[in-house]
Amino acid sequence: MSDTHIPLPERLRPRDLSEIIGQDHLLGQHAPLRQMIDQGHLPSIIFWGPPGVGKTTIALLLAQAVDRPFVSLSALNTGVKELREIIAESGDLLTPVVFIDEIHRFNKSQQDALLNAVEKGKITLIGATTENPSFEVNSALLSRCQVYTLNSLDQDAIQTLLNKAIQTDPFLKERHIQIEEYDALIQFAAGDARKALNLIDLIASTFEADQENSVTNAVTVKVAQQNIARYDKSGEQHYDIISAFIKSIRGSDPDATLYWMARMLKGGEDPVFIARRMLIAASEDIGNSNPNALLLAGECFRSVQAVGMPEARIILGQTAVYLATSPKSNSTYLAINRALELAEKTANLPVPLHLRNAPTKLMKQQGYGVDYLYPHNYPEHFILQEYLPPELKGVKLYESARNKREVEGERLQQRRWQQEQQQQ
Template identity: 45%
Template sequence: MADLFDAAPTAPLAEALRPSTLDEVIGQSHLIGPGKPLRLAFESGKPHSMILWGPPGVGKTTLARLTATAFGYEFIALSAVFSGVKEIRASMERAEHNLALGKKTILFVDEIHRFNKSQQDGLLPFVESGLVTFIGATTENPSFEVNSALLSRAQVYVLQVLTDDELRLLVQRAQDKVLTHLKLEDAAIDTLVGYADGDARRLLNLVEQTDTAARAAGVDLVTPDFLQNALTLNARRFDKGGDNFYDQISALHKSVRGSHPDAALYWLTRMLDGGADAKYLSRRIVRMAWEDIGLADPRAMQIANDAASTFERLGSPEGELALAQAVIYLSIAPKSNAGYMAYNQARASIKKDKSREVPVHLRNAPTKLMKELGYGHEYRYAHDEPEAYAAGETYLPEGMPEPGWYQPVPRGLELKIADKLARLRQMDEDAGDD
């Protein structure tokens, strides 16, 4: 009887299909195609330190390993999740040993963004001395997550998600090289590709699960219905706190600002489908109403607030309809950032301006002494004036010119607001002429 503990483990499909040459890599043609940066780096015969930035399953580790293979370097891999200063030190000792034997080393740090500042700083002397050629992989923006000193010593390459055609090619390669018995309807392949969402590793895991399920069920040809019943098809790729999250929030906000309701609905639904916090989205929708619509259509703020309240009351999924309709309304509403710009200009001015005194006539006078000092003296009560406006009255600190921060746009309600302000300014001028 075979000893189960002596049996060699079967490599996962993703590992079995890992490319052994640059030409076998699927995707990233903008980096490894003829005349492209990484292709030229490989052909130069001289490796350099680099950071590979991209979402999961796009080939960061594969490219790092191929770099070591292409140049005949020793490949040392660290995971920033499980490694620290001790592991870095041990890797450097190993690199020194390699150098003594005439062999150079590539140090690959997966998820480099998870190293803290001191750990990243610990790599610098060895990168600078040339003891190791450093390759880091990250799913986060290196500008924010990698120390500037380390970042300045490495070329950043941005990797992209695989296209549907590239993923289909990967399925074909799996069937040709490993799972030769697995038969998939074209529609089933499309289903797998859709749920892979640009992630090659996820796709190969799904293909592997499909093969196992088909064998167990005795299925000769896999259909989309079989996949839906046999597999747990997870939600699409979504990083609730990283770049992908903020990129999609940015796309949603800019679609609303750009008055494109379908695009705004697309990004909202994408985020909800990916597991984004709907309460956070409701707060952002309220912010959009105040920032990009403002007084051009005050109903937008009301609708946005009502949608947020509705979601609080109903929860998911019922409350998501309120968020969707708020996004549609905000998209089609007249746009104005006049209030937003006026507030920002006022803040900037206050920060650099001196502390100006409140004009005496505007001060409150609750005591006899204050009245004797003239507080509130000659204040004109607007409601007692024609049109409830004290023409010619001043409300800014003495000596401060009119800043003109708020400039209504010629859209929506602000058209009427601009007309009213113009009329009031004319009344001020007429009062000054008297």
């Protein structure tokens, strides 16, 4: 295979830690990882950061820097059996560095298999995740690893990367590329080195060799839009499909819901991400019209983490159909947004005295808790009294949707309104 058929990000993959761009807080002079490597020490590590910032490359170069064997695995296609075989084979080697991409996709049993090997020093683990490891990685495993955050590449880093590409890559050098405008390149890259390099490679493929070629914002936009599927399989399309999935749930269409879910699963989407989005939809789009939806979505989220693929597809499908066919309401979603907006505007209003806690004698003397009416002392456990600051009397934040479950919950609100009318 000729070099021009190798993707540009691979052709320009750094060969030394000093070539890494945009992670100086970890690899610059006197930075933590740099100091460890200089001392020949490499602990188990979790790299947390967005795609395309160098997690895999840094892991490989760290292993090379301490002269250790390097084993690269993907959580998408590695099971407990494969993990145990690799760990067993490591006994005949120097302690290997085992790199696991998307470690957040490992279920509990897979992470437990790693934990024992890390504890006994059979492997040095380097895991990479785009998700918060505090939520996605077993706490026992996490406690035995150093967690380092990798940053999205900023504007200067993207420019440095692109300029290095057009100056050093043989294919790009033949095109005599001059980048006149960076704005569109930076926008499409979105902090991702891989995206930036793939895009400049696409642009270069539209140019003739051995003549001057200029990259402007207009050129970048045209090429990116024509090649969006090839250029960015996880960016815009990713967000479009999850949007279609959520809107299909909201629109009560189980067939479309399952279709878009299947598209995500076939495309390698993290099933935990799908479960998390259903958790949100269960509250935002269904809410109190069917409170069981949130319970089922929560159990789905936990089950998917425990089971993993491919069996998780069954749990995801069941939950998705349930949400799609459930009654819908966004009344509580709207209410909390109104409440937050009001709270921001009125944060200086004091709590009325009768609602304040009075744990000391002095507070009682100052009127704290005086005149509070304990609802359980009254018929049907209800008594009319004001719970908002006087300045907000009469404000209504929650308005129920006209569905059976929420209409039933309006009883006390209606009674409150009737008593208020009688007092006027």
